[in-house]
Amino acid sequence: MTDNPTSLRPTRQRRAITEALADAADFQSAQDIHDALRHAGDKVGLATVYRTLQAMAEAGEVDVLQGTGGESVYRRCSTHHHHHLVCRSCGRTVEVTGPAVETWADAVAREHDFAEVSHSLELFGICADCR
C-alpha cells in the first residue's frame, strides 16, 4: 500500500552506520566504518556494514566511488562536494572543487536527457615535491 521504495528498518546498527557516515567528512570504505564503529563501542558485524551501505547506496542515501584498491568508498550525499587531485608518486591528496565541471556535467546530462546525474572525477599527477 504505502509505497516504500526501500524498506529499511531503522535498527540500532543502521543508525550507528548512518552516524558514522555523518561524522566522516570524506569517503570511507566499509571496513573504515566498521573500524570506526567498533572504536566507538558500537558492535556491528562487518557483513552488516556491507549490506547496509549497499542498501543505502541503492536507496540513493549515499554516493559510492571505487577506491584504487578495488574497494568501494561511501559518503553521505549531503557532504560538501569536491574532487581529489592525487599524487601518483607519494599519494598526497589535495581536495579541489570544480564549478566548471559541475556545470558542464549538468549540461551534458540535460543534452542527453539523463536525470539524477552524479559524477565521479579524480585527477592524478606528480606533485611538486616528487619532481
Add this chain to the structure above:
Amino acid sequence: MTDNPTSLRPTRQRRAITEALADAADFQSAQDIHDALRHAGDKVGLATVYRTLQAMAEAGEVDVLQGTGGESVYRRCSTHHHHHLVCRSCGRTVEVTGPAVETWADAVAREHDFAEVSHSLELFGICADCR
C-alpha cells in the same frame, strides 16, 4: 627521446597485449584482454597479462580506471579522449567529450604544481528510456 623509461623487454606476449589494447576501442579489463588473446591464438598467462598491464600503466603507456566491479580497466593512451555517461538503470553508455573539463583539469594541475596530470571522469544518471 626514444629512451626507454622502464626496462620493458619486448617479448611476444607483450606485443600481443599491446596489439590487443590497440584493437580495443574502449576500456578492457585484464581478463578481457586475456580472453581476447586466447581467442586470437596467442597463449599468454593471466598473471603475465596482469603484470604487463601494470607495468605499462606505471610507464604511462596506458590509462587505468577502476571498474564498478572492483576490477581495473585499461586503454591505450593514444585513444581519442572522452568520458562516459552511464545509465544506472539499463547500463546504456554515451560517450561525451568535455573541453571544459580538460581545460579545468589542466588549470587545477598548474595551480597545485602537479605534473603529468591525467584524470578519470564518469557521469551516472537515468536515461530517458528508463524514466
Add this chain to the structure above:
DNA sequence: CTAATTGCAAACGCTTTGCAGGTCC
C-alpha cells in the same frame, strides 16, 4: 651467459552469501 620474463598455482584482500538466531512492529 645473465638478467628479465613467463606460467602455474597458491595466497590475498575485499565483498557477498547461506543459515540459524535475534529484533522490530
Add this chain to the structure above:
DNA sequence: GGACCTGCAAAGCGTTTGCAATTAG
C-alpha cells in the same frame, strides 16, 4: 507472530606473488 535484520564463517572474485623453467640480448 511474521517479516526483516544480524552475525558468523565460508565461499566468490579479481588480483598478486613465489618459484622454477624459459627466453631475449
